[in-house]
Structures are given as structure tokens and as C-alpha cells.
Amino acid sequence: MMNLTLLPDLLLAGMLIGLAWAALSSDDLRRGVVLFIAFGLLLAIVWARLLAPDLALAEAAIGAGLSGALLLVALRDGSGGDKRAAKRSRLNRWLIDLFVLVMTCLIGWVLWLTIYAEPVERLAQLANAMLDRSGVSNPVTAVLLNYRAYDTLLELVVVLAAVLGVLVVGRERRGYREAGPVFYGLVHWLVPLLIVTAGYLLWVGAHAPGGAFQAGATLAAAGIVLRLAGYDAAGLPDGRLLRWLLVAGTGVFLLLGLGMNVSGGRFLQYPEAWSGSLILVIEVAATASIAAALVLAYRGGRTDGWLFMDNKDKSREVSS
Amino acid sequence: MTQALIYALTGAVLFMLGVRATLLRESLLPRLLALNICGAGVFLIFVSLAYRGDSLPVDPVPHALVLTGLVVAISATALALALNRRLREMADE
């Protein structure tokens, strides 16, 4: 039976599929990227609709915002061209389409069974019931930094590995020319505003939507704005300080976790009275690392400061 | 639970659309877009599992998983773009 209240949901879902299709089938890369960004923004609305405001914030900042920025500069790098679609035989394409259709139906069947036909009890109750003991009142933060903190630790390590990769393979992207007066003025209030917003998101994450990832992404946006305005360093320090910034999240997280281990608890088992403050400390460090990593990913390449360290390294070797 | 089902099915479609484009396209950027849309599809399935109607509290676990997944996805995207850029530079040299 068709229910009118479902109409907005059906509309949103249809638009998502339509945008994805358009982004994927576009031969013009720039158009594809712009459609992808629009897709990300629409997805943020869907997250909000599904009562996931933490995700809506993160998607707008990371999924659409920073991914979009990265993809757009990739276009500027001249990754474009290559109009030729894959030269697959008609049979091959037909087989791929058949495979896609069958798998979609199978996945859809399972989803229909597990969500609609025989709904399954999952972790919602348990996770919400344990909230009192987690040190925060935002359940998503409780999962991220307490129940499943180990995931988040490893995820910070993933970010670290990726940003090292960016530093290893590339040289720094050439900077932009100095901004015009209007943009220059804009930068002067936009950057402080972004920094304050990041601080707010970080603080509020304990009891309301927000947290380290959203704050880190917002802070990174400040760096990117600086970069666009012609500040080549994008607000990042050089050399050793940058290294400290990049490992802060992983390092603090790991050391606190091991501290619990040594002092009689399990790894990452915070004492209940302290968990709120410990989570905040970890989040501050994680925000700094994520922001630094994301700005570096945008700026690209080895930084001068980084090279400087290595050069000093080499000169020492030669002299010794 | 009809809303949850609608979005979960949308997630399945997005995932397979992404897979299809990954298999069909050859140059990097479209494939990267495709993989990101794949990821979005999986995330949408997770989030619709968390949704239990407008009146009940959501399941925070999938939300946290998706946040983790988002950060992993952008890390991988950044790495792929950096590699691609270096390859372009080498082709120009």
C-alpha cells in the first residue's frame, strides 16, 4: 500500500540514485566531480533525515567538502583527458550488467528480509543503556571513543599511513597567487570563524552532534582557505613540529590506552570517573592530527620542512 | 520500518552502480568516483539499519562505523589522487 508520508523519502532516494548515475556516466570529468559533490550534499540531507546529525556534519565537511576539494584540484592537475570509455566487448558489458542486476537483487532480498520481514534486534539498546558509564552523553561519541575506541585508533593510523603516502610520492603543488582584496578581507574573518567552529564542534561532541572528525575537517577547511588566499604553508608548521602534529592523535590515544593496560585495567579501559576528560584529551589530539593530515593531503607533496630534516640527515652522514 | 527499507535498498543500488562503473571505466578519476559512491551505498545501508523510526532512539553503532568508514575513504582517495598526480608528472617529464 502506498503511503503519502513516504513520498519525501522516495523522492530523496530517487534523487540520490539519479545523481549517482549522472556522476558516474558523465564523460566530462569536471561535470562528474561537480555532480559527485552535489551527491555528497544530498547524502548529508539523507543522514539528517535518518536521525544521524553527526554523519550529516561529517559528510558535508569530509564526504562532499574535502573529497570535492581534492577531486577538483585533481582536475586542475590535468588528470583529465582520457575520454575513451573502456573498450569492452558487448558481451562483456552485458555480463557485467547481468552480474550487477543479480547482485543488487540478492542484496536487496537480504535487506528486505532483515529489515522488514523479520526485523532483528541489534546493539541499539545495549549501546544506549551503557551510555551512563561511557563518560559522554552523545551515543555516537561513546561508540567512537569508548566502546569501539580501538577502531578509531586504527583509523587514525590509516590516516597517518595515507598522508605519509601523499608525502612520499609527490612534490608540493604549486601555490596560488596572492588573493585579491575582497577575498583577502573574506579570509580574515572566515578563518577565525572556522577555527572557532572547529573548537565548538570538538567541545560539543561530548553531548551533542560533533566531535573530533567534524572538528578536524572544519579546521582543515580553514587551512585550505588560507592556501587559496595565497598563504603557501596553509597554516601548517614545518619540520619537526609538523611531525608531532601528525602523530599527536595516534600517539596520545595509544599511550593513554597502554597507560590503562599498565595500571591494571584493560587496554583503553578508562576509569569511569575520568573517561569524560580522557576522551576530550584524545579528541583534541585527534582533531589536530586529522586537520594537519587533511590539509597536507590537499596541499600535496613533501614539504620543505620535511625535506630539510632529511637534508640535514644526509649532511650529517657525509661529515661523519 | 518502510523508510529504513527504502534507504537500505537505495544503498544496495548505489553500491552496485559503483561496482559497475569501477568495472566499466578505465581512467582513474571516474573509477575513484565510482568507489566513493560504492562506499556511500554501504554507508547508507549501515545508517538505515540504525534507524528505528522517528520515535525510538537510533542505534549509534552503525553511525560510528560510518564515521570511521568516511575517514578511511577520504584517506584512500587522497592517496590515489597523489599517486595519479605523480604519474601524470612523470608522463609529462
Added chain:
Amino acid sequence: MNNLLIWPVAVPLLSAVLTLLWPRRSTWIGVLGTTLSLLAVVLVSRQVVESGAIELALGGWSPGLGIALRADGLSVLMLLMSTLVSMAVAVYASVYISRSERRSEFWVLWLLLITALHALFLSGDLFNLYVTLELLGLSAVVLACLGGSRESLQAALNYLMLGLLGSMAFLIGVALIYAGYGTLDMAALAAAIESGPTAWVALSLMTGGLLIKSALFPLHFWLPPAHSNAPAPVSAVLSALVVKAALYLILRLWLALFDEVVTQTAALILGLLGGIAVLWGSWAALQAERLKLMAAYSTVAQVGYLFLFLPLLAALPEGTTRDVALGALVLLALTHGFAKSAFFLAAGVIMQRAGHDRIAELGGTARALPVTAFTLALAGVALIGLPPSGSFLAKWQLLSSVFITGQWIWLPVIAVGTLLAGAYTFRLLGYAFAPGEGVGPSLSVGREEIPAVLLALAATLVLGFWASAVWELVPISAYAGGEG
């Protein structure tokens, strides 16, 4: 003290952080960190041998809400392989990489790779496994492009993109499992999962994703370029360890979590693909003109052997016979891990001395680099499966499982595969032991030659004589709901 379980992950991670902060000391911290990781793994292994499978509920939350680490026989064996191989490769790399300006980055990523491997072998949570898979994939990709050549970057990029597709397939499988069973904890799932559409679809998606990562034919095409163009120490761990991580996960899923779901037909399909991989990979290795490419194709073939076990395992009843077959599979994987890393390290020595690795121009290797030539010969013995190597015993058990189950179809595959392996090994040794000037004049034994020959000795002698330890460890399972 189950708290012990975090150390194989925490030690390399902490060392990676320190290496990043003190790049000038990177070699020291790198080797020391690898050594301490080895120590942590040894302590965990001793605990498992003494008191059976152990579990650590991280953060003190019950598994399900929280994440549990678990160590049992299978994970301990994989951990021991990865930590011993990486120890030897680290000593080798301390010489091989010493002059590179990317030295400090190498060591950070090296330690992150070890972190990822150990975290993967210990993880007891499906989503956490996804994160460890991504960490493993990304750090492997960055290591693979440290060589800096265009070919290595292109191969690394392809490897990255396919790896991401594999991870996505794995992740959607995880989502369906969470949809159907409401938990991500693998022990709970091992007890809960029963045959039905959810389990079928989730298992095929997850397996599909992992098959890409384990490079089973016909999804193997990314492996030879990626493994043969990386720096030698990186090739060694990619071929010996990273591919095994995906295989380990397939074993976990098929034997512990989804044991009631797996059908004979599904296992047969993977076995057939494995059989084709054995034949095709060995044939391609015989045709290869470069040493490292030959080693990479040989990996494709060796991975194939491991998949031959799946239909046999599916046909055998639970109990001792099946544990013996599973032990043989693990023994074969371990032997290949040691032998192939030794092989790649030896290839690296030749590359550095001769400036190339073209097989036809390797004359004089035995005179100029006797230790390295000996390493190649020993590793070859293990790759073919001659006694006294571990793979000889493993193939013996493989054959006996074939007789027990009556799946005669695998006999010609094993026979032809072994003959081809003999052919490509002796072709190489023929050139390497022939007189010639291809490799240059004799030099003293390099410090980097020692770890390679030790790895080869481990594959041929240690694993051969101590194989019973493998069979004793394999039946210790943390997922009793499944393997029983």
C-alpha cells in the same frame, strides 16, 4: 594476563610513532621495534600453547558492544610467520634501504604494516577487520611505490584501486551480517550464523572481496607487476605475508564463522580456480625473463595450492582428519611465506650487485654470491616441495586428503604443478650456477645475505622437522561454535 594480547599491535605502532618523530634514528628504532614485536608475539604464543585460546575485551566492554582480540592456534601460527619473516627482512632492509633518502618513511610504513598484520591476525570483530584490511592495503601500497619508478607507481595505483574494491565488497558483507545477526563479534557470530539467504549473500560478497586481495586466478593480474616492481624487502613481505592475510580471513570465515553455510559446490569452485592458478602461475613463472617476475608468478601458483585445500576441507568430516588437512594447508602457507621472502631477498641482493635481474644473464652468480645462490636453491627446494621442506609434508597430506575424499581431479593438478615448479626452479639454478660474468666479481658475504639464507633454511629445515608443532596448534580454536 590476557592484556598481553595488545602488545603485538601496540609495540610496532609505538615504534612507528617514535620513528616518525626521530627520523634520524629510524633504522635503529625500526629494527628494535620489529625485534620487540617478535618478543610480544612469542609471549602471546607461549600463553596460547600453555593455556589454549585467549581473549582480550578491549576497554573492558563485553565483546559485541566492544571489540575483542583473540589468539588461537591459527592466529598464533600466522603471527609467528609474519613476525619471524619481518624480523629477517628488517635486518636485511637495514642494509638495503640504508642509503635511500626515503629511509625514515620506509621504516614508519614498515612498522605500520606490521601493526596492520598483527591487528588483523588478532582481531575478533568483523568491522575492525575491515579497518585492519584498509590499513594493511594502504601501507602496502605506499611501501610498494617507494621504488619511485613509473612502473612501480602504476602497479601500486592499480593495486590500491583493486584493493579498495575488495574492501568495499568485504564491508557490504559486514553490513549484511550486522543486518541479519545484530552483532559484529566473531565468536557470537560463529555460534549464531546459520544457512540462509543472509549468510549466503554476505559470505559470497566477503569472499569475493578477499579473493581480489589474495590474488586468486582470475583476479591475480594485479599481483605480478605490484610485487615485482617494489623494492626487494617490500616484495618479500607483500608476497610472503600480505597475500596470506586475506587467505587467513577466508579460512576464518569458511571454517569458523560460516562452516554451516559453506557448500561443497562453492568450495569446489574455489578449488578449481586454485587449480587453474597453480597451472597458469607455474607456466607463467617458467616463461618469465626476470627473477622477481618469476617469483611473483610463483606466488600466484602457490596461492592456488592453498585454495586446492578448500574442497577437501569441505568434504572431510569435522575432527582429526580435517584438522590434519587444515594443518597441512597452514604448513604450506608458512613454508611459502619463508621461502618466498628468502627468494625475493636473494633477488634483491642480485639486483643490487648486478644491476639487473634478467634470468638469462645470471651466469656467475654462484661464484660471486655463493650464499645468495645457495639461498635461491634452498628456497627452490621449498617451492617445489622436496623433502625435507615443510611443503613436502604439506603436499604429502594434501595427497592423502585427495585419497580419503576421492577427489581424484586434483591429482594431475598437483603433479603437473610440482613438475612445472621444478622446471622453473632448475631453469633459474641452471643459469645461476653456470659460469659467467653477469653478476660481477666476488665480494665478501654481505650482511644482507644472512637473513635471506636463514629464511630459506627455516622453510626447508625448521618447518620440515618441527611440522608437528603446526598440527598441534591448529586445533586450538577461539571460535568453538564453529570448528568444534
